[in-house]
Amino acid sequence: MSDALTRDEVAKVARLARLVLSDAELEVYTEQLGQILEHARDMNTLDLTDVVATAHPFGVTNVVREDVVTPSLDRETVLAMAPHVVDHRFAVPRILGEAP
Protein backbone atom coordinates (compact mmCIF):
# COMPACT_ATOMS: atom_id res chain seq x y z
CA MET A 1 0.00 0.00 0.00
CA SER A 2 1.04 3.58 -0.54
CA ASP A 3 2.49 5.96 1.96
CA ALA A 4 0.49 8.71 3.63
CA LEU A 5 -2.39 10.16 1.66
CA THR A 6 -1.54 13.53 0.13
CA ARG A 7 -3.59 16.67 -0.29
CA ASP A 8 -3.26 16.39 -4.08
CA GLU A 9 -4.65 12.87 -4.03
CA VAL A 10 -7.68 14.03 -2.03
CA ALA A 11 -8.21 16.91 -4.45
CA LYS A 12 -8.11 14.45 -7.34
CA VAL A 13 -10.58 12.11 -5.64
CA ALA A 14 -12.95 15.01 -4.95
CA ARG A 15 -12.83 15.96 -8.65
CA LEU A 16 -13.61 12.37 -9.66
CA ALA A 17 -16.53 12.33 -7.23
CA ARG A 18 -17.81 15.70 -8.52
CA LEU A 19 -17.31 17.49 -5.21
CA VAL A 20 -15.74 20.91 -4.71
CA LEU A 21 -13.69 21.32 -1.53
CA SER A 22 -12.47 24.52 0.09
CA ASP A 23 -8.83 24.67 1.21
CA ALA A 24 -9.92 24.15 4.80
CA GLU A 25 -12.04 21.12 3.88
CA LEU A 26 -9.19 19.68 1.84
CA GLU A 27 -6.98 19.95 4.91
CA VAL A 28 -9.48 18.22 7.21
CA TYR A 29 -10.39 15.46 4.76
CA THR A 30 -6.74 14.69 4.00
CA GLU A 31 -6.12 14.10 7.68
CA GLN A 32 -9.32 12.16 8.33
CA LEU A 33 -9.18 9.93 5.26
CA GLY A 34 -5.51 9.29 6.03
CA GLN A 35 -6.49 8.15 9.51
CA ILE A 36 -9.13 5.74 8.19
CA LEU A 37 -6.74 4.30 5.58
CA GLU A 38 -4.06 3.94 8.25
CA HIS A 39 -6.50 1.85 10.31
CA ALA A 40 -7.21 -0.24 7.20
CA ARG A 41 -3.57 -1.20 6.98
CA ASP A 42 -4.08 -3.74 9.77
CA MET A 43 -5.33 -5.96 6.94
CA ASN A 44 -1.74 -6.05 5.69
CA THR A 45 -0.74 -8.21 8.62
CA LEU A 46 -2.48 -11.08 6.82
CA ASP A 47 -1.24 -13.16 3.95
CA LEU A 48 -4.24 -13.02 1.64
CA THR A 49 -2.51 -14.21 -1.51
CA ASP A 50 -4.57 -17.37 -1.90
CA VAL A 51 -7.86 -15.99 -0.56
CA VAL A 52 -10.66 -15.52 -3.08
CA ALA A 53 -12.45 -12.16 -2.90
CA THR A 54 -16.14 -12.14 -1.94
CA ALA A 55 -18.34 -9.53 -3.59
CA HIS A 56 -21.61 -11.02 -2.42
CA PRO A 57 -22.30 -13.04 0.73
CA PHE A 58 -24.26 -15.89 -0.84
CA GLY A 59 -22.81 -15.85 -4.36
CA VAL A 60 -24.79 -14.10 -7.05
CA THR A 61 -26.19 -15.78 -10.08
CA ASN A 62 -27.84 -13.96 -12.93
CA VAL A 63 -31.52 -13.43 -12.40
CA VAL A 64 -33.61 -13.46 -15.55
CA ARG A 65 -37.31 -13.32 -16.28
CA GLU A 66 -39.50 -13.97 -19.28
CA ASP A 67 -38.91 -11.36 -21.96
CA VAL A 68 -42.40 -9.89 -21.84
CA VAL A 69 -43.51 -6.28 -21.62
CA THR A 70 -44.78 -5.32 -18.17
CA PRO A 71 -46.16 -1.95 -17.07
CA SER A 72 -43.56 0.60 -15.97
CA LEU A 73 -43.86 4.02 -14.40
CA ASP A 74 -45.77 6.63 -16.36
CA ARG A 75 -43.44 9.09 -18.13
CA GLU A 76 -45.12 12.21 -16.78
CA THR A 77 -45.05 10.81 -13.23
CA VAL A 78 -41.31 10.29 -13.47
CA LEU A 79 -40.65 13.68 -15.09
CA ALA A 80 -42.77 15.44 -12.45
CA MET A 81 -39.93 15.29 -9.94
CA ALA A 82 -37.17 16.38 -12.34
CA PRO A 83 -35.47 19.74 -11.75
CA HIS A 84 -35.84 20.77 -15.41
CA VAL A 85 -37.93 19.24 -18.18
CA VAL A 86 -38.12 20.29 -21.84
CA ASP A 87 -40.44 18.54 -24.32
CA HIS A 88 -41.06 15.53 -22.04
CA ARG A 89 -37.33 14.99 -21.53
CA PHE A 90 -34.84 15.60 -18.72
CA ALA A 91 -32.98 18.82 -19.56
CA VAL A 92 -29.41 19.65 -18.52
CA PRO A 93 -27.05 22.58 -19.13
CA ARG A 94 -24.78 22.27 -22.15
CA ILE A 95 -22.49 19.26 -22.11
CA LEU A 96 -19.90 20.15 -24.79
CA GLY A 97 -17.25 22.78 -24.27
CA GLU A 98 -18.46 25.00 -27.11
CA ALA A 99 -21.84 26.58 -27.56
CA PRO A 100 -23.91 24.87 -30.29
Add this chain to the structure above:
Amino acid sequence: MKSATQIAADVRSGASSASAELERTLAVIEQRNPELNVFLHVDVEGARATAASIDARIARGESVGALAGVPIALKDNLCQVGIPTTCSSKILEGWRPPYSATVVDKVIAAGAVPVGKTNLDEFAMGSSTENSAFGPTRNPLDPSRVPGGSSGGSAAAVAAEMTSISLGSDTGGSIRQPAALCGLVGVKPTYGMVSRYGLIAFASSLDQVGPFSKTVADSALLLEVLAGHDPKDSTSLPEGAPSLVAHVNDGVAGRRIGLVRELYDGADDSVVASVLAAAQALREAGAEIVEMSIPELGLTLSAYYLIAPAEASSNLARFDGVRYGLRVKADDVTAMMEATRTAGFGAEVKRRIMLGTYALSAGYYDAYYGQALKVRTLTIDAFTRAYQEVDLLLGATTPSVAFAFGAKTADPMTMYLNDVFTIPTNLAGDPALSVPFGTGEDNLPVGVQLLGPGRSEAQLFAAARVLEVADGRA
Protein backbone atom coordinates in the same frame (compact mmCIF):
# COMPACT_ATOMS: atom_id res chain seq x y z
CA MET B 1 -48.25 0.75 25.58
CA LYS B 2 -49.95 -2.07 23.72
CA SER B 3 -47.83 -4.37 21.58
CA ALA B 4 -48.48 -4.60 17.84
CA THR B 5 -49.69 -8.15 18.40
CA GLN B 6 -52.26 -6.85 20.90
CA ILE B 7 -53.33 -3.89 18.74
CA ALA B 8 -53.96 -6.19 15.76
CA ALA B 9 -55.97 -8.59 17.94
CA ASP B 10 -58.03 -5.74 19.41
CA VAL B 11 -58.71 -4.18 16.00
CA ARG B 12 -59.77 -7.51 14.54
CA SER B 13 -62.05 -8.35 17.50
CA GLY B 14 -63.65 -4.91 17.58
CA ALA B 15 -62.25 -4.12 21.05
CA SER B 16 -60.45 -1.22 19.38
CA SER B 17 -60.34 0.32 15.91
CA ALA B 18 -57.58 1.29 13.50
CA SER B 19 -58.75 4.92 13.76
CA ALA B 20 -58.63 4.93 17.57
CA GLU B 21 -55.12 3.40 17.58
CA LEU B 22 -53.97 5.96 15.02
CA GLU B 23 -55.35 8.93 16.99
CA ARG B 24 -53.46 7.73 20.08
CA THR B 25 -50.27 7.56 18.00
CA LEU B 26 -50.84 11.02 16.49
CA ALA B 27 -51.43 12.51 19.95
CA VAL B 28 -48.12 11.13 21.28
CA ILE B 29 -46.29 12.35 18.18
CA GLU B 30 -47.78 15.83 18.59
CA GLN B 31 -46.76 15.87 22.24
CA ARG B 32 -43.20 14.53 21.96
CA ASN B 33 -41.97 15.12 18.42
CA PRO B 34 -41.07 18.81 18.89
CA GLU B 35 -38.56 17.86 21.58
CA LEU B 36 -37.28 14.56 20.16
CA ASN B 37 -37.27 15.26 16.36
CA VAL B 38 -38.25 11.68 15.53
CA PHE B 39 -40.44 12.28 12.47
CA LEU B 40 -39.38 14.35 9.47
CA HIS B 41 -42.86 14.02 8.00
CA VAL B 42 -46.16 12.88 9.50
CA ASP B 43 -48.79 11.86 6.94
CA VAL B 44 -51.86 12.70 9.05
CA GLU B 45 -54.41 12.69 6.23
CA GLY B 46 -53.08 9.62 4.47
CA ALA B 47 -52.84 7.64 7.71
CA ARG B 48 -56.40 8.63 8.69
CA ALA B 49 -57.68 7.48 5.30
CA THR B 50 -55.81 4.16 5.58
CA ALA B 51 -57.13 3.57 9.11
CA ALA B 52 -60.69 4.42 8.07
CA SER B 53 -60.51 1.95 5.18
CA ILE B 54 -59.32 -0.81 7.52
CA ASP B 55 -62.19 -0.10 9.91
CA ALA B 56 -64.62 -0.15 6.97
CA ARG B 57 -63.29 -3.53 5.83
CA ILE B 58 -63.71 -4.95 9.33
CA ALA B 59 -67.24 -3.54 9.51
CA ARG B 60 -68.03 -5.38 6.27
CA GLY B 61 -66.68 -8.59 7.79
CA GLU B 62 -63.64 -8.76 5.50
CA SER B 63 -60.46 -10.32 6.79
CA VAL B 64 -57.55 -7.99 7.46
CA GLY B 65 -53.90 -8.94 7.83
CA ALA B 66 -51.52 -9.76 10.66
CA LEU B 67 -50.87 -6.06 11.37
CA ALA B 68 -54.51 -4.95 11.28
CA GLY B 69 -54.71 -1.32 12.33
CA VAL B 70 -51.17 -1.15 13.74
CA PRO B 71 -49.54 2.28 13.29
CA ILE B 72 -45.99 1.91 11.94
CA ALA B 73 -43.10 4.35 11.46
CA LEU B 74 -40.87 4.15 8.35
CA LYS B 75 -37.22 5.14 8.15
CA ASP B 76 -36.95 7.98 5.67
CA ASN B 77 -34.79 6.00 3.24
CA LEU B 78 -37.80 3.82 2.35
CA CYS B 79 -39.91 5.06 -0.53
CA GLN B 80 -43.64 5.50 -0.05
CA VAL B 81 -45.41 6.76 -3.14
CA GLY B 82 -46.23 10.48 -2.95
CA ILE B 83 -44.77 10.92 0.54
CA PRO B 84 -41.66 13.13 0.96
CA THR B 85 -38.56 10.92 1.20
CA THR B 86 -35.28 12.65 2.04
CA CYS B 87 -32.72 10.18 3.44
CA SER B 88 -32.15 13.14 5.81
CA SER B 89 -30.27 14.84 2.97
CA LYS B 90 -30.66 18.28 1.42
CA ILE B 91 -30.09 16.65 -1.96
CA LEU B 92 -33.49 14.91 -1.77
CA GLU B 93 -35.43 17.59 0.10
CA GLY B 94 -38.93 17.89 -1.35
CA TRP B 95 -38.68 14.71 -3.44
CA ARG B 96 -41.78 12.54 -3.56
CA PRO B 97 -41.14 9.02 -4.86
CA PRO B 98 -43.25 7.77 -7.79
CA TYR B 99 -43.39 4.25 -6.30
CA SER B 100 -43.35 2.44 -2.95
CA ALA B 101 -40.77 0.07 -1.51
CA THR B 102 -41.91 -3.55 -1.50
CA VAL B 103 -41.72 -3.59 2.32
CA VAL B 104 -44.04 -0.57 2.47
CA ASP B 105 -46.54 -2.28 0.17
CA LYS B 106 -46.26 -5.44 2.30
CA VAL B 107 -46.97 -3.78 5.66
CA ILE B 108 -49.92 -1.90 4.14
CA ALA B 109 -51.27 -5.14 2.63
CA ALA B 110 -50.99 -6.69 6.12
CA GLY B 111 -53.21 -3.93 7.52
CA ALA B 112 -50.55 -1.65 9.08
CA VAL B 113 -50.99 2.12 8.97
CA PRO B 114 -47.81 4.04 7.99
CA VAL B 115 -47.85 7.29 9.96
CA GLY B 116 -44.71 9.00 8.71
CA LYS B 117 -41.02 9.06 7.93
CA THR B 118 -38.35 8.98 10.61
CA ASN B 119 -35.03 10.77 10.92
CA LEU B 120 -31.70 9.05 10.16
CA ASP B 121 -28.05 9.81 9.64
CA GLU B 122 -27.83 11.18 6.09
CA PHE B 123 -28.10 8.24 3.65
CA ALA B 124 -27.82 5.93 6.71
CA MET B 125 -24.18 6.89 7.25
CA GLY B 126 -23.63 7.27 10.97
CA SER B 127 -24.28 5.80 14.39
CA SER B 128 -26.03 8.64 16.25
CA THR B 129 -28.40 10.55 13.86
CA GLU B 130 -26.11 13.54 14.42
CA ASN B 131 -25.41 13.46 10.66
CA SER B 132 -29.00 14.32 9.68
CA ALA B 133 -29.39 17.49 7.61
CA PHE B 134 -32.59 18.14 9.58
CA GLY B 135 -31.14 18.04 13.11
CA PRO B 136 -30.43 15.11 15.43
CA THR B 137 -33.04 12.88 17.04
CA ARG B 138 -32.97 12.77 20.85
CA ASN B 139 -33.07 9.54 22.85
CA PRO B 140 -36.52 9.35 24.51
CA LEU B 141 -34.97 7.62 27.55
CA ASP B 142 -32.58 10.56 28.11
CA PRO B 143 -32.89 13.49 25.67
CA SER B 144 -29.32 14.62 26.41
CA ARG B 145 -28.10 11.47 24.66
CA VAL B 146 -28.19 10.10 21.12
CA PRO B 147 -30.67 7.37 20.14
CA GLY B 148 -27.98 5.67 18.08
CA GLY B 149 -28.08 5.39 14.32
CA SER B 150 -28.44 5.37 11.57
CA SER B 151 -32.08 4.31 12.17
CA GLY B 152 -32.26 6.56 15.25
CA GLY B 153 -35.67 8.02 14.41
CA SER B 154 -37.29 4.62 13.94
CA ALA B 155 -35.84 3.44 17.28
CA ALA B 156 -36.94 6.62 19.06
CA ALA B 157 -40.50 6.32 17.64
CA VAL B 158 -40.93 3.00 19.44
CA ALA B 159 -38.98 3.99 22.57
CA ALA B 160 -41.17 7.12 22.91
CA GLU B 161 -44.26 4.90 22.46
CA MET B 162 -45.38 6.80 19.39
CA THR B 163 -45.72 3.48 17.55
CA SER B 164 -45.28 -0.14 18.69
CA ILE B 165 -43.23 -1.10 15.62
CA SER B 166 -41.08 0.59 12.99
CA LEU B 167 -38.86 -0.22 10.04
CA GLY B 168 -35.15 0.50 9.82
CA SER B 169 -32.26 -0.58 7.61
CA ASP B 170 -29.03 -2.18 8.78
CA THR B 171 -25.82 -1.94 6.74
CA GLY B 172 -23.28 -2.19 9.57
CA GLY B 173 -25.49 -2.16 12.66
CA SER B 174 -27.99 0.62 11.90
CA ILE B 175 -30.92 -1.32 13.37
CA ARG B 176 -29.23 -3.27 16.18
CA GLN B 177 -27.16 -0.37 17.56
CA PRO B 178 -30.07 2.11 18.02
CA ALA B 179 -32.22 -0.76 19.33
CA ALA B 180 -29.58 -1.37 22.02
CA LEU B 181 -29.31 2.33 22.90
CA CYS B 182 -33.10 2.75 23.10
CA GLY B 183 -33.90 -0.50 24.97
CA LEU B 184 -35.60 -2.27 22.04
CA VAL B 185 -35.51 -5.43 20.01
CA GLY B 186 -33.95 -4.79 16.58
CA VAL B 187 -33.31 -7.35 13.86
CA LYS B 188 -30.93 -7.52 10.88
CA PRO B 189 -32.36 -10.36 8.78
CA THR B 190 -30.43 -12.74 6.53
CA TYR B 191 -29.22 -10.89 3.45
CA GLY B 192 -31.82 -11.38 0.73
CA MET B 193 -34.66 -12.40 3.07
CA VAL B 194 -36.28 -8.97 2.84
CA SER B 195 -36.64 -7.06 -0.43
CA ARG B 196 -34.45 -3.97 -0.89
CA TYR B 197 -36.65 -2.63 -3.71
CA GLY B 198 -37.47 0.96 -2.81
CA LEU B 199 -34.85 1.14 -0.06
CA ILE B 200 -32.55 3.93 -1.21
CA ALA B 201 -29.21 2.16 -1.56
CA PHE B 202 -26.19 2.86 0.66
CA ALA B 203 -24.06 -0.31 0.32
CA SER B 204 -26.05 -2.81 -1.70
CA SER B 205 -24.18 -5.99 -0.71
CA LEU B 206 -24.78 -5.19 2.99
CA ASP B 207 -28.09 -3.26 3.28
CA GLN B 208 -31.07 -5.10 4.75
CA VAL B 209 -34.44 -3.83 6.02
CA GLY B 210 -35.63 -5.05 9.42
CA PRO B 211 -37.95 -4.43 12.38
CA PHE B 212 -37.85 -2.54 15.68
CA SER B 213 -40.23 -3.32 18.55
CA LYS B 214 -40.43 -3.46 22.32
CA THR B 215 -41.19 -7.18 22.37
CA VAL B 216 -39.55 -10.15 20.68
CA ALA B 217 -42.93 -11.42 19.44
CA ASP B 218 -43.68 -8.13 17.65
CA SER B 219 -40.40 -8.24 15.72
CA ALA B 220 -41.12 -11.85 14.73
CA LEU B 221 -44.61 -10.84 13.60
CA LEU B 222 -43.32 -7.91 11.54
CA LEU B 223 -40.44 -9.85 9.97
CA GLU B 224 -42.87 -12.56 8.87
CA VAL B 225 -44.75 -9.85 6.96
CA LEU B 226 -41.57 -8.32 5.48
CA ALA B 227 -39.85 -11.53 4.38
CA GLY B 228 -40.21 -13.41 1.13
CA HIS B 229 -39.03 -13.40 -2.46
CA ASP B 230 -39.41 -10.22 -4.53
CA PRO B 231 -38.80 -10.40 -8.28
CA LYS B 232 -38.00 -6.67 -8.19
CA ASP B 233 -34.84 -7.31 -6.09
CA SER B 234 -32.33 -9.52 -7.90
CA THR B 235 -30.57 -10.33 -4.59
CA SER B 236 -33.80 -11.58 -3.05
CA LEU B 237 -33.67 -15.19 -1.80
CA PRO B 238 -35.93 -17.55 -3.74
CA GLU B 239 -37.96 -18.89 -0.84
CA GLY B 240 -41.12 -17.57 0.82
CA ALA B 241 -41.41 -16.06 4.28
CA PRO B 242 -40.30 -18.31 7.15
CA SER B 243 -42.53 -19.21 10.09
CA LEU B 244 -41.28 -17.14 13.02
CA VAL B 245 -44.10 -16.27 15.44
CA ALA B 246 -44.89 -19.96 15.93
CA HIS B 247 -41.32 -20.57 17.15
CA VAL B 248 -40.89 -17.64 19.55
CA ASN B 249 -41.49 -19.84 22.60
CA ASP B 250 -39.35 -22.76 21.41
CA GLY B 251 -36.70 -22.01 24.07
CA VAL B 252 -33.02 -22.91 23.90
CA ALA B 253 -32.91 -26.34 25.56
CA GLY B 254 -30.14 -28.38 23.96
CA ARG B 255 -28.85 -25.46 21.87
CA ARG B 256 -25.13 -24.75 21.77
CA ILE B 257 -24.41 -21.03 21.99
CA GLY B 258 -20.92 -19.59 21.49
CA LEU B 259 -19.89 -16.73 23.76
CA VAL B 260 -17.45 -14.91 21.49
CA ARG B 261 -14.65 -12.94 23.15
CA GLU B 262 -14.14 -10.63 20.14
CA LEU B 263 -17.82 -9.62 20.36
CA TYR B 264 -17.56 -8.06 23.82
CA ASP B 265 -13.85 -7.46 24.53
CA GLY B 266 -13.22 -3.77 25.08
CA ALA B 267 -16.84 -2.92 25.91
CA ASP B 268 -17.71 -1.01 29.08
CA ASP B 269 -17.88 -3.10 32.27
CA SER B 270 -21.67 -2.86 32.51
CA VAL B 271 -22.03 -4.13 28.93
CA VAL B 272 -19.68 -7.06 29.56
CA ALA B 273 -21.61 -7.84 32.75
CA SER B 274 -24.88 -7.92 30.79
CA VAL B 275 -23.41 -10.25 28.16
CA LEU B 276 -22.13 -12.65 30.83
CA ALA B 277 -25.46 -12.51 32.68
CA ALA B 278 -27.27 -13.25 29.40
CA ALA B 279 -25.01 -16.27 28.88
CA GLN B 280 -25.93 -17.46 32.36
CA ALA B 281 -29.66 -16.96 31.68
CA LEU B 282 -29.41 -18.99 28.47
CA ARG B 283 -27.49 -21.70 30.34
CA GLU B 284 -30.22 -21.84 33.00
CA ALA B 285 -32.78 -22.24 30.21
CA GLY B 286 -30.97 -25.37 29.03
CA ALA B 287 -28.46 -24.08 26.48
CA GLU B 288 -24.84 -25.12 26.51
CA ILE B 289 -22.57 -22.05 26.52
CA VAL B 290 -19.26 -22.52 24.69
CA GLU B 291 -16.58 -19.88 25.16
CA MET B 292 -15.01 -19.08 21.80
CA SER B 293 -12.54 -16.84 20.08
CA ILE B 294 -12.89 -15.80 16.41
CA PRO B 295 -9.77 -13.66 15.81
CA GLU B 296 -10.79 -12.83 12.20
CA LEU B 297 -13.56 -10.58 13.54
CA GLY B 298 -10.91 -8.09 14.63
CA LEU B 299 -10.30 -7.16 10.99
CA THR B 300 -13.86 -6.63 9.89
CA LEU B 301 -14.07 -2.94 10.83
CA SER B 302 -11.29 -2.09 8.39
CA ALA B 303 -12.84 -4.17 5.63
CA TYR B 304 -16.28 -2.68 6.21
CA TYR B 305 -15.06 0.91 6.09
CA LEU B 306 -13.63 0.25 2.62
CA ILE B 307 -16.40 -1.95 1.18
CA ALA B 308 -19.36 0.16 2.34
CA PRO B 309 -17.90 3.51 1.17
CA ALA B 310 -16.84 1.93 -2.15
CA GLU B 311 -20.39 0.77 -2.81
CA ALA B 312 -21.76 4.09 -1.54
CA SER B 313 -19.57 6.13 -3.87
CA SER B 314 -21.06 4.21 -6.77
CA ASN B 315 -24.67 4.23 -5.49
CA LEU B 316 -24.65 7.94 -4.71
CA ALA B 317 -23.37 8.86 -8.17
CA ARG B 318 -27.04 8.91 -9.21
CA PHE B 319 -27.58 12.12 -7.25
CA ASP B 320 -26.39 14.45 -9.96
CA GLY B 321 -29.15 17.03 -10.29
CA VAL B 322 -30.52 15.57 -13.53
CA ARG B 323 -33.56 13.39 -12.81
CA TYR B 324 -34.70 14.23 -9.27
CA GLY B 325 -33.79 16.17 -6.17
CA LEU B 326 -31.71 19.28 -5.81
CA ARG B 327 -30.19 21.12 -8.78
CA VAL B 328 -27.85 24.06 -8.31
CA LYS B 329 -27.70 25.99 -11.56
CA ALA B 330 -24.40 26.37 -13.42
CA ASP B 331 -23.25 27.06 -16.98
CA ASP B 332 -22.29 23.55 -17.99
CA VAL B 333 -23.30 20.10 -16.88
CA THR B 334 -20.13 19.24 -14.95
CA ALA B 335 -20.24 22.48 -12.98
CA MET B 336 -23.95 21.87 -12.31
CA MET B 337 -23.25 18.38 -10.95
CA GLU B 338 -20.37 19.62 -8.80
CA ALA B 339 -22.37 22.53 -7.41
CA THR B 340 -25.39 20.31 -6.73
CA ARG B 341 -23.45 17.54 -4.95
CA THR B 342 -21.31 20.01 -3.01
CA ALA B 343 -24.40 21.85 -1.72
CA GLY B 344 -26.57 18.75 -1.30
CA PHE B 345 -24.39 16.28 0.60
CA GLY B 346 -23.29 16.65 4.23
CA ALA B 347 -19.75 16.20 5.54
CA GLU B 348 -19.95 12.49 6.44
CA VAL B 349 -21.50 11.54 3.11
CA LYS B 350 -18.77 13.46 1.26
CA ARG B 351 -16.13 11.75 3.40
CA ARG B 352 -17.44 8.28 2.55
CA ILE B 353 -17.90 9.07 -1.15
CA MET B 354 -14.28 10.22 -1.32
CA LEU B 355 -13.02 7.25 0.69
CA GLY B 356 -14.89 4.88 -1.62
CA THR B 357 -13.78 6.69 -4.77
CA TYR B 358 -10.18 6.46 -3.56
CA ALA B 359 -10.47 2.77 -2.63
CA LEU B 360 -11.82 1.98 -6.11
CA SER B 361 -9.44 4.19 -8.09
CA ALA B 362 -6.71 2.91 -10.39
CA GLY B 363 -3.58 1.99 -8.48
CA TYR B 364 -5.33 1.56 -5.13
CA TYR B 365 -8.09 -0.92 -5.97
CA ASP B 366 -6.09 -4.05 -5.14
CA ALA B 367 -4.46 -2.58 -2.07
CA TYR B 368 -7.68 -1.45 -0.41
CA TYR B 369 -10.93 -2.67 -1.96
CA GLY B 370 -9.53 -5.97 -3.22
CA GLN B 371 -7.91 -6.64 0.14
CA ALA B 372 -11.17 -5.83 1.94
CA LEU B 373 -13.11 -8.30 -0.22
CA LYS B 374 -10.63 -10.99 0.76
CA VAL B 375 -11.06 -10.17 4.44
CA ARG B 376 -14.78 -10.54 3.81
CA THR B 377 -14.10 -14.10 2.64
CA LEU B 378 -12.07 -14.80 5.79
CA THR B 379 -14.96 -13.48 7.88
CA ILE B 380 -17.49 -15.72 6.15
CA ASP B 381 -15.18 -18.75 6.53
CA ALA B 382 -14.62 -17.97 10.22
CA PHE B 383 -18.37 -17.79 10.89
CA THR B 384 -18.94 -20.98 8.91
CA ARG B 385 -16.39 -22.80 11.11
CA ALA B 386 -17.98 -21.38 14.26
CA TYR B 387 -21.43 -22.58 13.19
CA GLN B 388 -20.09 -26.09 12.74
CA GLU B 389 -19.46 -26.08 16.49
CA VAL B 390 -22.44 -24.11 17.82
CA ASP B 391 -25.97 -23.11 16.78
CA LEU B 392 -25.84 -19.42 17.68
CA LEU B 393 -23.35 -16.82 18.89
CA LEU B 394 -23.67 -14.32 21.73
CA GLY B 395 -21.93 -10.99 22.29
CA ALA B 396 -22.53 -7.31 22.92
CA THR B 397 -24.34 -5.06 20.45
CA THR B 398 -22.48 -1.85 21.33
CA PRO B 399 -19.40 -0.96 23.39
CA SER B 400 -21.43 1.36 25.67
CA VAL B 401 -24.90 2.55 26.57
CA ALA B 402 -26.33 5.63 24.81
CA PHE B 403 -23.72 8.40 24.70
CA ALA B 404 -24.06 12.20 24.87
CA PHE B 405 -24.37 14.44 21.81
CA GLY B 406 -20.92 15.39 20.52
CA ALA B 407 -19.18 12.62 22.49
CA LYS B 408 -17.92 10.79 19.38
CA THR B 409 -17.86 13.47 16.69
CA ALA B 410 -14.26 14.67 17.16
CA ASP B 411 -12.92 12.33 14.49
CA PRO B 412 -14.60 9.74 12.25
CA MET B 413 -12.74 6.67 13.61
CA THR B 414 -14.15 7.24 17.11
CA MET B 415 -17.70 7.01 15.74
CA TYR B 416 -16.86 4.09 13.43
CA LEU B 417 -15.51 2.04 16.36
CA ASN B 418 -19.03 2.10 17.78
CA ASP B 419 -19.99 -0.44 15.08
CA VAL B 420 -17.22 -2.93 15.86
CA PHE B 421 -19.53 -5.67 17.21
CA THR B 422 -22.32 -5.31 14.64
CA ILE B 423 -20.33 -5.11 11.39
CA PRO B 424 -19.09 -8.74 11.15
CA THR B 425 -22.53 -10.22 10.56
CA ASN B 426 -23.28 -7.77 7.72
CA LEU B 427 -20.11 -8.84 5.93
CA ALA B 428 -21.16 -12.49 6.33
CA GLY B 429 -24.76 -11.84 5.20
CA ASP B 430 -26.03 -13.62 8.30
CA PRO B 431 -28.87 -12.56 10.61
CA ALA B 432 -28.41 -11.05 14.06
CA LEU B 433 -30.58 -9.25 16.56
CA SER B 434 -30.20 -7.05 19.60
CA VAL B 435 -32.36 -7.63 22.67
CA PRO B 436 -32.31 -5.54 25.86
CA PHE B 437 -30.72 -7.30 28.83
CA GLY B 438 -29.88 -5.53 32.05
CA THR B 439 -28.87 -1.93 32.53
CA GLY B 440 -25.65 0.05 32.56
CA GLU B 441 -24.51 3.56 33.41
CA ASP B 442 -27.35 5.83 34.69
CA ASN B 443 -29.77 2.93 34.51
CA LEU B 444 -29.75 3.05 30.69
CA PRO B 445 -30.51 -0.14 28.77
CA VAL B 446 -27.84 -2.51 27.47
CA GLY B 447 -28.39 -4.59 24.34
CA VAL B 448 -26.95 -8.05 23.90
CA GLN B 449 -26.50 -9.45 20.42
CA LEU B 450 -27.45 -12.91 19.17
CA LEU B 451 -26.02 -14.04 15.83
CA GLY B 452 -26.80 -17.08 13.73
CA PRO B 453 -26.09 -18.63 10.35
CA GLY B 454 -28.19 -17.65 7.31
CA ARG B 455 -31.94 -18.31 7.75
CA SER B 456 -31.67 -18.98 11.52
CA GLU B 457 -34.11 -16.20 12.48
CA ALA B 458 -36.56 -18.54 14.23
CA GLN B 459 -33.79 -19.79 16.54
CA LEU B 460 -32.62 -16.22 17.18
CA PHE B 461 -36.12 -15.12 18.20
CA ALA B 462 -36.50 -18.13 20.49
CA ALA B 463 -33.21 -17.31 22.25
CA ALA B 464 -34.13 -13.62 22.46
CA ARG B 465 -37.45 -14.57 24.01
CA VAL B 466 -35.62 -16.53 26.73
CA LEU B 467 -33.61 -13.39 27.55
CA GLU B 468 -36.72 -11.19 27.47
CA VAL B 469 -38.37 -13.43 30.08
CA ALA B 470 -35.21 -13.75 32.19
CA ASP B 471 -34.83 -9.95 32.20
CA GLY B 472 -38.38 -9.60 33.54
CA ARG B 473 -39.64 -7.82 30.42
CA ALA B 474 -42.53 -10.13 29.64
